[in-house]
Amino acid sequence: MRLAALACVRAVALGVACATGASAASPSAAASAQGGPPALATLPAVPIPAANPPNEAKLQLGRMLFFDARLSGDGSTSCASCHVPQHGWAHGDALARGYPGHRLWRNNPTVLNAAYRRRLMWDGSLDSLEAQARAAMQAPVEGNGKGTMIEMRLRLVPEYRDLFCRAFGDAWPQLDHAWQAIAAYERTLVSDPRQVPFDRYLAGDREALSASARRGLALFEGRAGCIQCHHGALASDEGFHALGVPRQPQFDSHPLVQIAVRWQNVQRGAADATGAGHDGDLGRWYTTRDGADIGRFRTPTLRELVYTAPYMHNGVFGTLREVVDFFDAGGGSTPNKSPLLRALGLSEQDKSDLVAFLESMSSERPRVVDAPRLPPLQPLGDAVACVPPRAGSEGGPAAGSASERP
Amino acid sequence: MSAAVRWLLLAGLATFALAGVCGSGQLEPLPPPAAVDAARAELGRHLFHESRLSGDGSRSCASCHVPDKGYADGLALARGYNGTEHFRNAPGLLSVRLRTRLMWDGRHAGSELAAAVREMLTDAQTMNGDVQVVAERLRQIPQLFALWRRAWPEPAALRGEHAFEAIAEYLRTLDFGVSALDRHLGGDRQALSPLAAEGLALFGGKAGCVQCHDGALLSDGRLHRLGVPEHPQILREPLRTVSLLRHQAEHDVPDAMAVRADLGAYTITQRPSDRGAFVTPGLRGLAHTGPYMHNGVFASLEEVVAFHERGGGAGSELHPLGLTAHERQALLAFLRALSAPLRPSAEPLPFDYGGVAAGTEP
Numbered sequence: 001m002r003l004a005a006l007a008c009v010r011a012v013a014l015g016v017a018c019a020t021g022a023s024a025a026s027p028s029a030a031a032s033a034q035g036g037p038p039a040l041a042t043l044p045a046v047p048i049p050a051a052n053p054p055n056e057a058k059l060q061l062g063r064m065l066f067f068d069a070r071l072s073g074d075g076s077t078s079c080a081s082c083h084v085p086q087h088g089w090a091h092g093d094a095l096a097r098g099y100p101g102h103r104l105w106r107n108n109p110t111v112l113n114a115a116y117r118r119r120l121m122w123d124g125s126l127d128s129l130e131a132q133a134r135a136a137m138q139a140p141v142e143g144n145g146k147g148t149m150i151e152m153r154l155r156l157v158p159e160y161r162d163l164f165c166r167a168f169g170d171a172w173p174q175l176d177h178a179w180q181a182i183a184a185y186e187r188t189l190v191s192d193p194r195q196v197p198f199d200r201y202l203a204g205d206r207e208a209l210s211a212s213a214r215r216g217l218a219l220f221e222g223r224a225g226c227i228q229c230h231h232g233a234l235a236s237d238e239g240f241h242a243l244g245v246p247r248q249p250q251f252d253s254h255p256l257v258q259i260a261v262r263w264q265n266v267q268r269g270a271a272d273a274t275g276a277g278h279d280g281d282l283g284r285w286y287t288t289r290d291g292a293d294i295g296r297f298r299t300p301t302l303r304e305l306v307y308t309a310p311y312m313h314n315g316v317f318g319t320l321r322e323v324v325d326f327f328d329a330g331g332g333s334t335p336n337k338s339p340l341l342r343a344l345g346l347s348e349q350d351k352s353d354l355v356a357f358l359e360s361m362s363s364e365r366p367r368v369v370d371a372p373r374l375p376p377l378q379p380l381g382d383a384v385a386c387v388p389p390r391a392g393s394e395g396g397p398a399a400g401s402a403s404e405r406p
Numbered sequence: 407m408s409a410a411v412r413w414l415l416l417a418g419l420a421t422f423a424l425a426g427v428c429g430s431g432q433l434e435p436l437p438p439p440a441a442v443d444a445a446r447a448e449l450g451r452h453l454f455h456e457s458r459l460s461g462d463g464s465r466s467c468a469s470c471h472v473p474d475k476g477y478a479d480g481l482a483l484a485r486g487y488n489g490t491e492h493f494r495n496a497p498g499l500l501s502v503r504l505r506t507r508l509m510w511d512g513r514h515a516g517s518e519l520a521a522a523v524r525e526m527l528t529d530a531q532t533m534n535g536d537v538q539v540v541a542e543r544l545r546q547i548p549q550l551f552a553l554w555r556r557a558w559p560e561p562a563a564l565r566g567e568h569a570f571e572a573i574a575e576y577l578r579t580l581d582f583g584v585s586a587l588d589r590h591l592g593g594d595r596q597a598l599s600p601l602a603a604e605g606l607a608l609f610g611g612k613a614g615c616v617q618c619h620d621g622a623l624l625s626d627g628r629l630h631r632l633g634v635p636e637h638p639q640i641l642r643e644p645l646r647t648v649s650l651l652r653h654q655a656e657h658d659v660p661d662a663m664a665v666r667a668d669l670g671a672y673t674i675t676q677r678p679s680d681r682g683a684f685v686t687p688g689l690r691g692l693a694h695t696g697p698y699m700h701n702g703v704f705a706s707l708e709e710v711v712a713f714h715e716r717g718g719g720a721g722s723e724l725h726p727l728g729l730t731a732h733e734r735q736a737l738l739a740f741l742r743a744l745s746a747p748l749r750p751s752a753e754p755l756p757f758d759y760g761g762v763a764a765g766t767e768p
Binding site for chain 2: 070072073074075076099100101140141144145146148149151152153155156172252253255256258259260262263266267376377378379380381385
């Protein structure tokens with residue numbers, strides 16, 4: 001165990017050294033040398049895409065936009081409506097609420113630590129936070145915002161005009177920059193290792209984990225085999241696996257869920273391609289169109305689980321204990337089921353220990369921010385295009401951050 | 407035909423011949439009802455009142471086209487979708503089947519009513535709906551789905567676009583009732599009061615209204631510049647400005663952010679001569695559809711007549727008419743004779759979503 005912990009500390013150091021490192025789940029050389037899966041690790045520095053470097057104005061703007069329901073079609077729904085800070089930046093409902101008049105078909109994943117993911121969405125259909133913000137706010141069932149409407153609303157807010165100008169050099173707020181600002185803000189929503197008992201443990205504080213949690217860790221890496229898929233800094237291989245998670249009962253009872261399921265399957269070609277897609281979620285198939293990927297979903301991170309119940313892609317489990325019971329039973333039944341799952345024969349004590357360990361990967365206090373004051377739309381008057389603060393940066397992202405300017 | 411001829415004689419305007427310049431130059435009775443597909447029109451009647459066609463399930467066609475208000479909304483500027491405020495007046499829809507151009511800027515041909523319906527159902531400013539969402543919602547409402555299947559019996563061919571066609575078919579069934587003008591055109595010498603009859607003569611003569619307000623709808627269906635004043639709310643209320651500017655951006659108007667006025671058909675055609683041009687509205691049912699003009703800037707017909715009397719506003723095609731106070735009253739009396747009582751509308755009962763058994767294709 002001490003070996004693994006040391007390796008993790010090294011991984012952290014590596015991650016910090018290469019601040020733009022692409023891979024979040026830094027594999028530990030030591031663990032690889034032992035032939036096992038990459039070790040659990042503390043999160044490295046946040047990878048920042050070269051095309052969207054943060055600056056002060058951008059982060060301030062992104063925070064406001066994240067909470068601004070005026071991005072949605074009817075002004076009702078912000079990012080924070082489904083990614084609620086008080087609910088671990090996820091949502092307490094099993095299935096996402098979506099836009100008014102809807103009920104969606106999957107559980108809201110947390111935004112916390114999403115900065116590290118290579119692929120987003122339960123089926124991995126998107127690969128950047130920028131793309132996710134755009135897709136979510138414009139999808140008819142989520143934000144239902146039309147680009148030109150969102151953009152023009154932003155342009156009628158004087159404070160936003162100023163922030164877009166400072167952050168991006170925009171003469172008038174540009175829609176794509178709204179998504180960039182939101183993504184830049186989301187990259188600040190990461191776990192603080194000092195707040196996370198397991199990270200303190202990895203850093204050498206043996207007392208950070210209870211005896212039960214330490215036993216849970218041993219099970220996690222050993223007999224229970226969780227680490228086969230839940231490894232690295234996110235405790236996720238970011239792969240796709242079919243577990244046979246039980247069917248979400250609302251699929252059979254909730255009219256709006258049924259509408260959303262059919263809509264997704266029609267939109268994404270499943271209805272035509274498989275003919276059997278009207279009642280279920282095909283998971284990774286939507287991206288790959290490979291029959292072997294039906295029912296596969298992305299391995300979720302295990303960080304901050306305490307705050308992000310319910311669990312699984314369809315929110316079918318309300319507690320971590322239910323999740324552990326499910327894995328203990330070797331998962332469920334599904335055609336492409338992962339061969340990694342098998343009945344574990346865990347004792348009651350084992351299960352309690354595993355839950356104790358899982359809980360140790362969450363911050364002791366939830367990361368909550370208050371919704372910022374949002375500036376109102378104002379009459380346009382004779383307002384004119386903003387002159388970007390830096391010559392030559394008009395029409396494109398400002399070259400540097402606000403704080404770098406003399 | 408004979409009725410139109412009779413009207414010309416009655417009005418003493420046998421020498422008044424504008425046909426070929428601008429429409430027929432004649433007032434005509436409403437043609438017989440349109441032949442419609444009854445099953446589609448019945449589905450359309452339900453859908454017209456169905457708020458689940460809108461994005462958030464809150465707004466139906468009837469929210470802004472209120473049957474008891476001549477299928478307009480009684481507001482100067484339409485409310486629009488939640489979170490938006492529109493920059494134009496919601497027009498009435500009675501006898502919309504007869505219009506040659508649709509929308510105040512004429513951007514849809516009258517023959518393509520379903521295209522205009524599509525725009526209203528899907529545009530961010532009006533209902534912000536999604537055609538695929540609409541299709542799946544309708545599948546989940548058993549009674550509406552049954553009506554849909556009756557209207558389009560081929561199960562494999564059901565498409566969300568049918569909602570647009572069904573509503574268009576329903577709209578073709580909506581007609582104005584018989585007005586005093588129609589009775590007059592039909593030979594009833596008592597139909598118009600003496601003052602209104604005087605107004606009719608002015609309408610076709612000294613006031614020249616019939617140059618543009620002719621035919622069965624009293625509209626030539628063409629674009630004209632009248633210099634109607636801007637509605638001050640549009641620049642005062644930011645969400646209305648948003649709608650105005652977004653409309654420019656949607657149609658790729660150059661330098662859209664500098665626009666501070668409704669450019670009318672110019673936004674669509676970008677022909678300089680179309681700047682500030684709007685389609686001539688029909689004059690039937692006016693009693694039910696105030697306020698008036700593309701932006702509802704005139705609350706009363708008195709204001710409308712006064713505006714035309716002085717030759718319109720800046721850049722107007724009109725010229726001052728030199729009407730006396732009595733002549734203006736006569737014109738107003740005639741305009742008021744163009745409205746028949748509204749027919750009572752039967753709002754359909756709302757249907758709930760049903761549960762569709764999983765895996766069962768409806």
